[in-house]
Amino acid sequence: xxxxxxxxxxxxxxxxxxxxxxxxxxxxxxxxxxxxxxxxxxxxxxxxxxxxxxxxxxxxxxxxxxxxxxxxxxxxxxxxxxxxxxxxxxxxxxxxxxxxxxxxxxxxxxxxxxxxxxxxxxxxxxxxxxxxxxxxxxxxxxxxxxxxxxxxxxxxxxxxxxxxxxxxxxxxxxxxxxxxxxxxxxxxxxxxxxxxxxxxxxxx
Amino acid sequence: xxxxxxxxxxxxxxxxxxxxxxxxxxxxxxxxxxxxxxxxxxxxxxxxxxxxxxxxxxxxxxxxxxxxxxxxxxxxxxxxxxxxxxxxxxxxxxxxxxxxxxxxxxxxxxxxxxxxxxxxxxxxxxxxxxxxxxxxxxxxxxxxxxxxxxxxxxxxxxxxxxxxxxxxxxxxxxxxxxxxxxxxxxxxxxxxxxxxxx
Numbered sequence: 001x002x003x004x005x006x007x008x009x010x011x012x013x014x015x016x017x018x019x020x021x022x023x024x025x026x027x028x029x030x031x032x033x034x035x036x037x038x039x040x041x042x043x044x045x046x047x048x049x050x051x052x053x054x055x056x057x058x059x060x061x062x063x064x065x066x067x068x069x070x071x072x073x074x075x076x077x078x079x080x081x082x083x084x085x086x087x088x089x090x091x092x093x094x095x096x097x098x099x100x101x102x103x104x105x106x107x108x109x110x111x112x113x114x115x116x117x118x119x120x121x122x123x124x125x126x127x128x129x130x131x132x133x134x135x136x137x138x139x140x141x142x143x144x145x146x147x148x149x150x151x152x153x154x155x156x157x158x159x160x161x162x163x164x165x166x167x168x169x170x171x172x173x174x175x176x177x178x179x180x181x182x183x184x185x186x187x188x189x190x191x192x193x194x195x196x197x198x199x200x201x202x203x204x
Numbered sequence: 205x206x207x208x209x210x211x212x213x214x215x216x217x218x219x220x221x222x223x224x225x226x227x228x229x230x231x232x233x234x235x236x237x238x239x240x241x242x243x244x245x246x247x248x249x250x251x252x253x254x255x256x257x258x259x260x261x262x263x264x265x266x267x268x269x270x271x272x273x274x275x276x277x278x279x280x281x282x283x284x285x286x287x288x289x290x291x292x293x294x295x296x297x298x299x300x301x302x303x304x305x306x307x308x309x310x311x312x313x314x315x316x317x318x319x320x321x322x323x324x325x326x327x328x329x330x331x332x333x334x335x336x337x338x339x340x341x342x343x344x345x346x347x348x349x350x351x352x353x354x355x356x357x358x359x360x361x362x363x364x365x366x367x368x369x370x371x372x373x374x375x376x377x378x379x380x381x382x383x384x385x386x387x388x389x390x391x392x393x394x395x396x397x398x399x400x401x402x
Contacts (some may be wrong), residue, residue, distance in 0.1 A: 005368035072297040073232055075304050075367045077360045146339040168365045 003169035005170045006194075008036075009161075010201035011186050012177035013123050013131075014062045015113045017089065023117035027066040030176075033119055034070050037204050042096060043081045043161050051080035057073055058085045060178065061079030067176060079164045081175070084149075088180045091139075091146050098141045105138040110144060113179075132183040154184045161185075165195050172204055208235040210307045213246040214318070215262065217254030225252055232300035247307045250290075250299070273299075274317070288312030299402040301357045310371065311386055315353030334381050336393055343377040346370060350386055351393035 012033075019027050034042060046059040051072070056064045071078040085185045092099050109131060116127040139147055161175055173196070177185060189198055212235050214226035227229050240244050245265040250275040253261075255284055269287035278387065287306040290299060291314035313363045336347055349359045360370045370388040374386070 031233075039236070040368060041364070068299075070233065071361065072295075073300045074234055075209045075301065077357075077358055077364065077366055105304075164364060168369050171366045172367070 003033070005043060007165045007169055007171040008171055008199050008203045008204055009141045009165065009175065009189065009196045010039075010199050011177065011182055012119070012190070012201045013182040014060075014176055014178070015122060016062065016087070016178035018058055018113040019061050019066075019107050019201075021044040023114065025117045025122055027062065027120050028190055029137050030062055031070060031118065033201075034067065034076070034174060035074060036175065037174055037201065038074070038078060039204060040171035041164055041173045042071070042076050042179075043079045043173060043175040044048075045082045045157075045177055046078075046080045047082045047085060048080040050085070051078070058076050060087065062178075064071075064175065079160075080158050080163070081159065081160035082153075084153050085095065086149070086153070088135075088150075088178060090140055091150055093142055093146065094155055100111045102127065102138050104140050105141075109180075111132045119201075123182070126185065127179070131179050134179050136181070139193075155203055156190075157181065158185060161189070162192050162195065169195065174201065174204060209234060210304060211236050211238045211242070211244075211246040212248045212250060212303055213240040213268075214250050215240055217250040221252045221254050225250060229301065229303070230294055232296070232303075235300060235303060248287075248303050250303065269309070271280045271302060271306050271312065278324050290314055291316050298355070301355055305356055308371075308393060310356060311355070312355060315355075315384065317353075320353055329399070336377075336381060339377055339380060343373050344378070345387060347377055347393045350374070351390040353390070 014030060015023070015025060019030070043062045046056070046063045050056070050058060058070055059068070061148075067078060070076055075154050092102055112127060112134070113122070116122050117125070121127050139150065142150070158175070161173075165173060175185065186198065189196065212229050212236050214222055214229055214237060216222035228237055229237050234256045240246065240249060240262045243270050247267065248271055249262070249264060250270050250271045250273060251261060264285060270285055270327070271288040271290055271329055272286055273292060275292050288302055288311055290312065293316055294314050296304075301316075305312045316371045336344060339347065345363065346359055351360060354362065356370050360367045363370070374389075378384065378389060381389060381392060383392065
Protein backbone atom coordinates (compact mmCIF):
# COMPACT_ATOMS: atom_id res chain seq x y z
CA UNK A 1 0.00 0.00 0.00
CA UNK A 2 1.42 3.38 -0.96
CA UNK A 3 1.65 6.32 1.42
CA UNK A 4 -1.03 8.19 -0.56
CA UNK A 5 -3.47 5.36 0.11
CA UNK A 6 -3.09 5.73 3.85
CA UNK A 7 -6.11 6.97 5.69
CA UNK A 8 -5.78 10.21 7.67
CA UNK A 9 -7.38 9.59 11.03
CA UNK A 10 -7.96 11.85 14.01
CA UNK A 11 -9.27 10.84 17.42
CA UNK A 12 -11.50 13.49 18.96
CA UNK A 13 -12.28 13.24 22.65
CA UNK A 14 -15.79 14.19 23.69
CA UNK A 15 -17.12 14.85 27.16
CA UNK A 16 -19.88 12.22 27.12
CA UNK A 17 -22.52 13.03 29.73
CA UNK A 18 -20.80 16.28 30.67
CA UNK A 19 -22.06 17.68 27.35
CA UNK A 20 -25.39 18.12 29.13
CA UNK A 21 -23.88 21.00 31.10
CA UNK A 22 -23.53 24.59 29.85
CA UNK A 23 -19.97 24.33 28.50
CA UNK A 24 -18.17 26.12 25.69
CA UNK A 25 -17.52 22.66 24.24
CA UNK A 26 -21.23 21.92 24.11
CA UNK A 27 -23.14 19.79 21.66
CA UNK A 28 -23.58 22.71 19.26
CA UNK A 29 -19.79 23.20 19.25
CA UNK A 30 -19.26 19.48 18.66
CA UNK A 31 -21.79 19.54 15.80
CA UNK A 32 -20.16 22.52 14.08
CA UNK A 33 -16.66 21.12 14.67
CA UNK A 34 -17.47 17.80 13.01
CA UNK A 35 -19.39 19.51 10.20
CA UNK A 36 -16.49 21.91 9.51
CA UNK A 37 -13.92 19.11 9.54
CA UNK A 38 -16.15 17.26 7.04
CA UNK A 39 -14.51 13.85 7.37
CA UNK A 40 -15.46 11.18 4.86
CA UNK A 41 -16.24 8.78 7.69
CA UNK A 42 -17.17 9.56 11.28
CA UNK A 43 -16.63 6.66 13.68
CA UNK A 44 -19.06 7.02 16.56
CA UNK A 45 -19.84 5.19 19.78
CA UNK A 46 -22.94 3.23 18.92
CA UNK A 47 -23.28 -0.45 18.13
CA UNK A 48 -23.93 -1.36 14.49
CA UNK A 49 -27.01 -3.27 15.59
CA UNK A 50 -28.57 -0.21 17.25
CA UNK A 51 -27.49 2.11 14.41
CA UNK A 52 -29.02 -0.06 11.73
CA UNK A 53 -32.27 -0.26 13.70
CA UNK A 54 -32.20 3.55 14.09
CA UNK A 55 -32.37 2.94 17.83
CA UNK A 56 -30.47 5.78 19.49
CA UNK A 57 -31.97 5.17 22.92
CA UNK A 58 -28.81 3.56 24.30
CA UNK A 59 -26.36 5.70 22.35
CA UNK A 60 -24.15 8.24 24.07
CA UNK A 61 -25.55 11.76 24.36
CA UNK A 62 -23.17 13.15 21.75
CA UNK A 63 -24.12 10.46 19.20
CA UNK A 64 -27.83 10.97 19.80
CA UNK A 65 -27.93 14.74 19.77
CA UNK A 66 -24.89 15.84 17.78
CA UNK A 67 -23.39 13.19 15.51
CA UNK A 68 -26.50 11.39 14.23
CA UNK A 69 -28.11 14.70 13.12
CA UNK A 70 -24.91 15.56 11.22
CA UNK A 71 -25.10 12.32 9.26
CA UNK A 72 -28.71 13.08 8.34
CA UNK A 73 -27.86 16.46 6.85
CA UNK A 74 -24.37 16.17 5.34
CA UNK A 75 -22.26 13.84 3.21
CA UNK A 76 -20.51 12.54 6.31
CA UNK A 77 -21.10 8.81 6.80
CA UNK A 78 -21.32 7.58 10.39
CA UNK A 79 -19.64 4.25 11.05
CA UNK A 80 -20.82 2.62 14.28
CA UNK A 81 -17.80 1.26 16.14
CA UNK A 82 -19.03 0.53 19.67
CA UNK A 83 -18.86 -3.10 20.66
CA UNK A 84 -21.14 -2.94 23.65
CA UNK A 85 -23.86 -0.73 25.08
CA UNK A 86 -22.13 -0.55 28.46
CA UNK A 87 -20.72 2.93 29.14
CA UNK A 88 -17.75 3.96 31.27
CA UNK A 89 -20.06 5.26 33.99
CA UNK A 90 -21.60 1.81 34.38
CA UNK A 91 -18.32 0.26 35.46
CA UNK A 92 -18.85 0.47 39.22
CA UNK A 93 -17.34 -1.88 41.79
CA UNK A 94 -19.72 -3.67 44.15
CA UNK A 95 -17.63 -2.82 47.19
CA UNK A 96 -19.22 0.29 48.82
CA UNK A 97 -16.04 2.22 49.68
CA UNK A 98 -14.50 1.50 46.27
CA UNK A 99 -17.75 2.66 44.69
CA UNK A 100 -17.60 5.89 46.74
CA UNK A 101 -14.04 6.51 45.59
CA UNK A 102 -14.98 5.88 41.95
CA UNK A 103 -17.82 8.42 42.30
CA UNK A 104 -15.34 10.91 43.79
CA UNK A 105 -12.94 10.41 40.89
CA UNK A 106 -15.84 10.83 38.47
CA UNK A 107 -16.66 14.17 40.11
CA UNK A 108 -13.01 15.14 39.77
CA UNK A 109 -13.10 14.26 36.06
CA UNK A 110 -16.27 16.32 35.64
CA UNK A 111 -14.58 19.25 37.38
CA UNK A 112 -11.68 18.91 34.95
CA UNK A 113 -14.10 18.73 32.04
CA UNK A 114 -15.72 21.99 33.12
CA UNK A 115 -12.33 23.70 33.44
CA UNK A 116 -11.18 22.48 30.03
CA UNK A 117 -14.45 22.79 28.20
CA UNK A 118 -13.09 23.80 24.79
CA UNK A 119 -12.35 20.98 22.32
CA UNK A 120 -8.77 22.26 22.00
CA UNK A 121 -8.32 21.86 25.76
CA UNK A 122 -10.16 18.54 26.10
CA UNK A 123 -7.97 17.15 23.33
CA UNK A 124 -4.80 18.81 24.58
CA UNK A 125 -1.86 17.39 26.51
CA UNK A 126 -2.82 18.70 29.96
CA UNK A 127 -6.39 17.45 30.01
CA UNK A 128 -5.23 14.24 28.35
CA UNK A 129 -2.78 13.55 31.17
CA UNK A 130 -5.33 14.56 33.81
CA UNK A 131 -8.08 12.37 32.33
CA UNK A 132 -5.71 9.45 31.87
CA UNK A 133 -4.52 9.69 35.49
CA UNK A 134 -8.02 9.96 36.96
CA UNK A 135 -9.27 7.09 34.81
CA UNK A 136 -6.23 4.97 35.67
CA UNK A 137 -6.99 5.49 39.38
CA UNK A 138 -10.68 4.66 38.89
CA UNK A 139 -9.82 1.52 36.96
CA UNK A 140 -7.58 0.35 39.82
CA UNK A 141 -10.72 0.37 41.96
CA UNK A 142 -12.67 -1.79 39.54
CA UNK A 143 -12.63 -5.57 39.71
CA UNK A 144 -10.28 -7.48 37.42
CA UNK A 145 -13.30 -8.60 35.37
CA UNK A 146 -14.42 -5.00 34.94
CA UNK A 147 -10.94 -3.92 33.84
CA UNK A 148 -10.84 -6.81 31.35
CA UNK A 149 -14.29 -5.89 30.02
CA UNK A 150 -13.27 -2.23 29.56
CA UNK A 151 -10.06 -3.29 27.85
CA UNK A 152 -11.96 -5.66 25.55
CA UNK A 153 -14.46 -2.90 24.70
CA UNK A 154 -11.67 -0.57 23.65
CA UNK A 155 -9.87 -3.31 21.70
CA UNK A 156 -13.11 -4.05 19.84
CA UNK A 157 -13.56 -0.36 19.00
CA UNK A 158 -10.04 -0.28 17.55
CA UNK A 159 -10.77 -3.40 15.49
CA UNK A 160 -13.96 -1.83 14.16
CA UNK A 161 -12.11 1.37 13.26
CA UNK A 162 -9.42 -0.63 11.45
CA UNK A 163 -12.09 -2.58 9.54
CA UNK A 164 -13.68 0.71 8.43
CA UNK A 165 -10.28 1.94 7.24
CA UNK A 166 -9.59 -1.31 5.38
CA UNK A 167 -13.04 -1.21 3.74
CA UNK A 168 -12.48 2.30 2.38
CA UNK A 169 -8.77 3.16 2.38
CA UNK A 170 -7.28 6.57 1.74
CA UNK A 171 -10.12 8.57 3.27
CA UNK A 172 -10.33 11.14 6.07
CA UNK A 173 -11.70 9.58 9.23
CA UNK A 174 -12.74 11.28 12.45
CA UNK A 175 -13.16 9.04 15.48
CA UNK A 176 -15.34 10.74 18.13
CA UNK A 177 -15.20 8.89 21.43
CA UNK A 178 -15.63 9.80 25.06
CA UNK A 179 -12.42 11.23 26.48
CA UNK A 180 -11.91 8.20 28.76
CA UNK A 181 -11.05 6.10 25.68
CA UNK A 182 -8.86 8.61 23.86
CA UNK A 183 -5.60 7.67 25.54
CA UNK A 184 -5.95 3.99 24.70
CA UNK A 185 -7.06 4.55 21.13
CA UNK A 186 -4.23 7.01 20.45
CA UNK A 187 -1.68 4.56 21.80
CA UNK A 188 -3.06 1.46 20.02
CA UNK A 189 -3.99 2.83 16.60
CA UNK A 190 -0.40 3.73 15.51
CA UNK A 191 0.29 -0.03 15.37
CA UNK A 192 -1.69 0.08 12.11
CA UNK A 193 0.61 2.73 10.58
CA UNK A 194 0.67 0.91 7.23
CA UNK A 195 -3.05 1.60 6.90
CA UNK A 196 -3.48 4.92 8.62
CA UNK A 197 -1.77 8.08 9.72
CA UNK A 198 -2.85 9.58 13.03
CA UNK A 199 -3.17 13.36 12.83
CA UNK A 200 -4.40 16.10 15.10
CA UNK A 201 -8.10 16.70 14.48
CA UNK A 202 -7.33 20.29 13.41
CA UNK A 203 -5.10 18.93 10.64
CA UNK A 204 -7.49 16.31 9.35
CA UNK B 205 -9.04 21.06 6.32
CA UNK B 206 -12.49 22.70 6.38
CA UNK B 207 -15.32 22.04 3.96
CA UNK B 208 -16.09 25.09 1.82
CA UNK B 209 -19.67 26.32 2.06
CA UNK B 210 -21.83 25.51 -0.96
CA UNK B 211 -23.60 28.63 -2.20
CA UNK B 212 -27.28 28.05 -2.88
CA UNK B 213 -29.97 30.28 -4.31
CA UNK B 214 -33.58 29.51 -3.50
CA UNK B 215 -36.28 30.29 -6.02
CA UNK B 216 -39.95 29.58 -6.42
CA UNK B 217 -42.91 30.66 -8.47
CA UNK B 218 -44.57 32.06 -5.34
CA UNK B 219 -42.74 34.46 -2.94
CA UNK B 220 -43.95 32.56 0.12
CA UNK B 221 -42.52 29.28 -1.19
CA UNK B 222 -39.24 31.05 -1.97
CA UNK B 223 -38.98 32.45 1.56
CA UNK B 224 -39.75 29.08 3.12
CA UNK B 225 -37.18 27.33 0.94
CA UNK B 226 -34.48 29.90 1.76
CA UNK B 227 -35.27 29.68 5.48
CA UNK B 228 -34.99 25.89 5.37
CA UNK B 229 -31.68 25.89 3.46
CA UNK B 230 -30.23 28.38 5.96
CA UNK B 231 -30.69 25.77 8.71
CA UNK B 232 -28.79 23.05 6.80
CA UNK B 233 -25.08 22.74 7.64
CA UNK B 234 -22.44 23.54 5.04
CA UNK B 235 -24.73 25.63 2.84
CA UNK B 236 -24.95 29.39 2.37
CA UNK B 237 -27.95 31.07 0.79
CA UNK B 238 -27.17 33.75 -1.81
CA UNK B 239 -29.39 35.65 -4.28
CA UNK B 240 -29.74 34.00 -7.73
CA UNK B 241 -28.11 37.01 -9.40
CA UNK B 242 -25.08 37.11 -7.04
CA UNK B 243 -21.52 37.30 -8.38
CA UNK B 244 -19.98 34.71 -8.44
CA UNK B 245 -23.18 32.85 -9.27
CA UNK B 246 -24.55 30.32 -6.78
CA UNK B 247 -23.29 26.75 -7.15
CA UNK B 248 -26.85 25.44 -6.93
CA UNK B 249 -30.24 26.92 -7.69
CA UNK B 250 -33.03 25.14 -5.83
CA UNK B 251 -36.27 25.88 -7.59
CA UNK B 252 -39.82 25.10 -6.58
CA UNK B 253 -41.90 25.71 -9.70
CA UNK B 254 -45.13 25.71 -7.72
CA UNK B 255 -46.94 25.23 -11.00
CA UNK B 256 -46.26 23.13 -14.09
CA UNK B 257 -44.91 26.19 -15.91
CA UNK B 258 -41.25 27.13 -15.56
CA UNK B 259 -41.37 30.39 -17.49
CA UNK B 260 -40.11 32.44 -14.52
CA UNK B 261 -36.90 30.46 -14.08
CA UNK B 262 -33.95 32.92 -13.96
CA UNK B 263 -31.14 32.54 -16.50
CA UNK B 264 -28.58 30.00 -15.29
CA UNK B 265 -24.80 30.32 -15.58
CA UNK B 266 -22.78 27.31 -16.72
CA UNK B 267 -21.51 26.72 -13.18
CA UNK B 268 -24.92 26.65 -11.52
CA UNK B 269 -26.64 23.32 -11.06
CA UNK B 270 -30.44 23.33 -11.07
CA UNK B 271 -32.29 21.24 -8.51
CA UNK B 272 -36.05 21.17 -9.01
CA UNK B 273 -38.32 20.59 -6.01
CA UNK B 274 -41.44 18.82 -7.17
CA UNK B 275 -44.41 16.93 -5.82
CA UNK B 276 -44.14 13.18 -6.43
CA UNK B 277 -46.93 13.14 -8.98
CA UNK B 278 -46.36 16.56 -10.55
CA UNK B 279 -45.81 16.79 -14.25
CA UNK B 280 -43.35 19.62 -14.70
CA UNK B 281 -42.16 21.01 -18.00
CA UNK B 282 -38.49 19.99 -17.77
CA UNK B 283 -35.99 22.72 -18.65
CA UNK B 284 -32.62 21.79 -20.13
CA UNK B 285 -29.77 21.30 -17.72
CA UNK B 286 -31.69 20.00 -14.71
CA UNK B 287 -29.18 18.31 -12.41
CA UNK B 288 -31.63 16.93 -9.92
CA UNK B 289 -35.25 16.28 -9.08
CA UNK B 290 -36.10 16.45 -5.38
CA UNK B 291 -39.45 15.15 -4.25
CA UNK B 292 -41.42 17.09 -1.66
CA UNK B 293 -42.06 13.86 0.22
CA UNK B 294 -38.40 13.70 1.31
CA UNK B 295 -37.11 15.07 4.63
CA UNK B 296 -35.56 18.56 5.00
CA UNK B 297 -32.19 16.91 5.79
CA UNK B 298 -32.32 15.00 2.50
CA UNK B 299 -32.51 18.35 0.69
CA UNK B 300 -29.04 19.18 2.05
CA UNK B 301 -27.72 15.88 0.70
CA UNK B 302 -29.35 16.49 -2.69
CA UNK B 303 -27.88 20.00 -2.90
CA UNK B 304 -24.38 18.72 -2.15
CA UNK B 305 -24.73 15.91 -4.67
CA UNK B 306 -25.64 18.24 -7.56
CA UNK B 307 -23.03 20.77 -6.40
CA UNK B 308 -20.39 18.08 -6.99
CA UNK B 309 -21.59 17.73 -10.57
CA UNK B 310 -23.58 14.56 -10.02
CA UNK B 311 -27.28 13.97 -10.62
CA UNK B 312 -29.87 13.56 -7.89
CA UNK B 313 -33.20 11.80 -8.16
CA UNK B 314 -35.49 11.21 -5.19
CA UNK B 315 -36.37 7.54 -4.66
CA UNK B 316 -40.09 7.96 -5.34
CA UNK B 317 -39.38 9.88 -8.53
CA UNK B 318 -36.79 7.31 -9.60
CA UNK B 319 -39.32 4.51 -9.25
CA UNK B 320 -41.97 6.49 -11.13
CA UNK B 321 -39.45 7.18 -13.88
CA UNK B 322 -38.47 3.53 -14.09
CA UNK B 323 -42.10 2.55 -14.47
CA UNK B 324 -42.65 5.19 -17.12
CA UNK B 325 -39.55 4.33 -19.19
CA UNK B 326 -39.31 0.64 -18.38
CA UNK B 327 -39.46 -0.68 -21.90
CA UNK B 328 -37.60 2.03 -23.76
CA UNK B 329 -33.98 1.48 -22.68
CA UNK B 330 -32.04 -1.20 -24.57
CA UNK B 331 -30.27 -3.92 -22.61
CA UNK B 332 -26.54 -3.43 -22.13
CA UNK B 333 -24.16 -5.84 -23.76
CA UNK B 334 -22.56 -6.46 -20.37
CA UNK B 335 -24.62 -8.34 -17.82
CA UNK B 336 -24.67 -6.38 -14.52
CA UNK B 337 -24.21 -9.70 -12.75
CA UNK B 338 -20.69 -9.87 -14.17
CA UNK B 339 -19.70 -6.70 -12.29
CA UNK B 340 -17.47 -6.96 -9.23
CA UNK B 341 -19.44 -7.81 -6.10
CA UNK B 342 -19.20 -4.32 -4.59
CA UNK B 343 -20.42 -2.70 -7.82
CA UNK B 344 -23.34 -5.13 -8.05
CA UNK B 345 -24.26 -4.24 -4.50
CA UNK B 346 -24.14 -0.51 -5.28
CA UNK B 347 -26.11 -0.97 -8.49
CA UNK B 348 -28.83 -2.87 -6.64
CA UNK B 349 -29.12 -0.06 -4.08
CA UNK B 350 -29.14 2.56 -6.83
CA UNK B 351 -32.01 0.67 -8.46
CA UNK B 352 -33.92 0.94 -5.20
CA UNK B 353 -33.76 4.71 -5.72
CA UNK B 354 -31.14 5.44 -3.06
CA UNK B 355 -29.01 8.57 -3.37
CA UNK B 356 -25.21 8.31 -3.37
CA UNK B 357 -25.21 9.36 0.27
CA UNK B 358 -27.79 6.76 1.25
CA UNK B 359 -25.82 4.05 -0.56
CA UNK B 360 -22.64 5.18 1.20
CA UNK B 361 -24.38 5.16 4.59
CA UNK B 362 -25.82 1.70 3.99
CA UNK B 363 -22.41 0.23 3.09
CA UNK B 364 -20.32 2.34 5.52
CA UNK B 365 -18.34 3.78 2.63
CA UNK B 366 -17.55 7.40 1.89
CA UNK B 367 -19.66 9.21 -0.70
CA UNK B 368 -16.54 9.70 -2.84
CA UNK B 369 -15.93 5.95 -2.89
CA UNK B 370 -19.50 5.28 -3.99
CA UNK B 371 -19.11 7.89 -6.74
CA UNK B 372 -15.95 6.10 -7.89
CA UNK B 373 -17.74 2.74 -8.03
CA UNK B 374 -20.65 4.32 -9.94
CA UNK B 375 -18.32 5.85 -12.54
CA UNK B 376 -16.67 2.46 -12.95
CA UNK B 377 -19.92 0.55 -13.32
CA UNK B 378 -21.37 3.10 -15.76
CA UNK B 379 -18.29 2.60 -17.92
CA UNK B 380 -18.48 -1.19 -17.71
CA UNK B 381 -22.19 -1.20 -18.57
CA UNK B 382 -21.91 1.51 -21.22
CA UNK B 383 -24.59 3.69 -19.65
CA UNK B 384 -24.51 7.42 -19.08
CA UNK B 385 -26.84 8.03 -16.15
CA UNK B 386 -28.03 6.49 -12.92
CA UNK B 387 -31.50 6.11 -14.39
CA UNK B 388 -30.18 3.95 -17.23
CA UNK B 389 -28.08 1.94 -14.81
CA UNK B 390 -31.03 1.47 -12.46
CA UNK B 391 -33.25 0.36 -15.28
CA UNK B 392 -30.69 -2.23 -16.37
CA UNK B 393 -30.51 -3.52 -12.84
CA UNK B 394 -34.28 -3.91 -12.71
CA UNK B 395 -34.38 -5.56 -16.12
CA UNK B 396 -31.69 -8.03 -15.09
CA UNK B 397 -33.43 -8.58 -11.76
CA UNK B 398 -30.58 -7.20 -9.66
CA UNK B 399 -33.16 -5.18 -7.79
CA UNK B 400 -36.89 -5.41 -7.11
CA UNK B 401 -39.01 -3.60 -9.68
CA UNK B 402 -41.49 -2.14 -7.18
